[in-house]
Amino acid sequence: MSIEQPRGSHDLQQSESGEVEHPERFENPGLPPHRPRLGDEDPKANKRSEHQVVVLFVISIIATIAAIWGFFAFPVDGLQVGNVRMSTLVIGLGLGLGMLGIGVGAVHWAKTLMNDHEKVEERHPQRGDDATRAEAVDIMREGVEDSAIARRPLIKGALGTAVAIAPLSFLVPLIGNLGGDWDISKFRHTAWASAPGGGRRYLATDPTDRRIKASEVTRGSMVHVQPWRLEEEENFLEEKTKAVVILMRLDPKLLKEPEEKKDWSYDGIVAYSKVCTHVGCPVALYEQQTHHVLCPCHQSTFDITDQAKVIFGPAKRPLPQLPIAVDEEGYLYAQSDFHEPVGPSFWERER
Template identity: 45%
Template structure:
């Protein structure tokens, strides 16, 4: 009991007067589980049962996910989606049983001593902080989690199983890409019909003789406009497929003085000296940081700048990163000229284009 003249320590070093006298607390009422071991054990089993029901509901979620199709209906409840209902009910019950179990645990088995304390400034005194940590440790001890393995283990099992639905639902993000990230349509050409490089938007092939030093051209593969030339089904390069192809195959051509080029090495350690044509080099237009399209060219330095996060690549030196957050050089496409003098791809990129991913191998070019 305190009165209006009592004081309380202030973190700044002074004392704060208690504004209202402490009215005290009524006499503590013991619960049945506090005085009857049999009822205590029964409450413990009830809590563990609730946690066990949560685990069963989580398993029901997983079974429903893999056995019910999205289009299945349950006619008995108004042609509602069986999958949606089953997943929602099972996950809801899993969370509900854990919540009810924790409440039942707290009300029947955890210590229920009442506490009264004044509000204090945002930063408590060191003594108060030590008291708070001690109170937390006391609370953990009084909860009985250390001496009630049945409750502890059933809770850990129920909560642990709840992580599985989150993992399973990742499947709905779409099918895994497999090796699709490693290939682009540039590799669809043949020795007789190599893939031509065409101007983006107008689809005209590019004569090597038409480019002057300093010219930068945004390009796409000719198959997007003329699939029949490469014996491809036109439906393969339409709609969404066309956008996916462009997202990986977009290209930039830059012509510079041939003497400025520093040929690097390919994945097999061979020189890239024959990857350019009279100073014309071709690189992926997709930044290796987060995939932004790049086309800001510094003509005198041959540096290509990404507008998103300012990653800068040296197109005269194998697309090497010279500034910014990108961690990989721009992939280079080996090019040549066909019998008519048009620029073509010799083959596909020798590494994946775009941002990095875990399974992506890399080799040291320098």
């Protein structure tokens, strides 16, 4: 049984010879019927949508105020762990919810309250004459009228307030920190320079703070170390940020050491700053076969066999080396501080 389908004016025609004849043009099917929204027919639904938009903008306002409050409520001058955690959490949530409230509110406003009738704009040559400019102005005026912002003062006030105070969550922490300590000379010295009460500054495992012996460092491994008993000192986190070190043991024959640095290592054990010289990220990835260490942030790569020189990436100088030695019991200690400032290359380098 065969079914005969009706032909439209735009359907493909088949000639008696069996060849398909293509029509010269297709008719414009036009726009589909407009489907009104609930708010277009129900005033209560329209008002409810307006209130929802206002609530979203108010959430943005409250979140921005909370972010500003968090900056002052949890000062991080002393780098207390609890304050750093709470400040980051509150400011981050405030920024996120503040921006999210404005964005979702604007989208909801456009989808539920603005004119959603389909419109067709015929193509025409693009010309920058006076008539075109006048038409563009009319379109913008029509958009303002469609938004009904003039007839919705509640939304206008909520949106204006949310947008006006949103930048404060960025500016207040920035301005508040401008009066901080900008003494970059502190980066010239670290906790390795001296131990409390004098004596030697031993290398200890990070974060367990256990002194480490040279015999515990095996070939092909990387050990993350910090100054021993550093937690007992003032500004512990600030000092640890500068003093963290990576410790590795290689075959002494592989080390390319200048004469003045021959005694900076011990039996193939070398210690270098963990702070990348690009922007200060922690250098924490070790390629055992190549003896390269990598910074995960921007892939700066340093050759441990050759004084931690840069062989790839944006870093411009080697990782500073920490001179180490071993005491009578086999424990590793720092002979002195780093001989150059640790961290990014944009710090002043002249001593």
